[in-house]
Amino acid sequence: MCISIKKIWVFTIKDIIQIFKLAILNQENYFPSPHIPKNPYTNQKFTYGQLHNIILQLNYLKKKLPVFISIFVNADFDLDIMEESHRIYFDLKAIDNEIENYSETKYKRKIKYIIKTESDYKLCKYCFERKI
Numbered sequence: 001m002c003i004s005i006k007k008i009w010v011f012t013i014k015d016i017i018q019i020f021k022l023a024i025l026n027q028e029n030y031f032p033s034p035h036i037p038k039n040p041y042t043n044q045k046f047t048y049g050q051l052h053n054i055i056l057q058l059n060y061l062k063k064k065l066p067v068f069i070s071i072f073v074n075a076d077f078d079l080d081i082m083e084e085s086h087r088i089y090f091d092l093k094a095i096d097n098e099i100e101n102y103s104e105t106k107y108k109r110k111i112k113y114i115i116k117t118e119s120d121y122k123l124c125k126y127c128f129e130r131k132i
Helices: 013-024 048-060 067-074 079-085 087-100 104-117 125-131
Strands: 002-004 007-009
Touching (some): 013 067, 079 087
Antiparallel strands (some): 002 007
8 A cells, every 4th residue: 555645546465566676677778777666556756655654564464575675675765775785686687687578589699699799708609509
């Protein structure tokens, strides 16, 4: 539940987790680009108080929070602190989220491109091509 002046919005737990996931794990071209979660009804960023209230409600319901939400909460809803203290986690999540949307063909094309262009990597071209 999220309360604003004279309005109450009700979300399912699944909705809240998805809203937070889309905002916190947002990425652009393999790089993390998180932002504060927004109320989908108003397209306004949740305020600090609303974020705090949402987490209190989830804790009250004894809902185990996903790692990315726990990190956001532990950073006191500060995106800069969150990213600085968990840079590798968010970098890897950004890459995972980008690749997750690839078709098999696009994935294979990207791997072949990396093998051809990134001579600094010690990749076994033969092994990759056999699997691709």
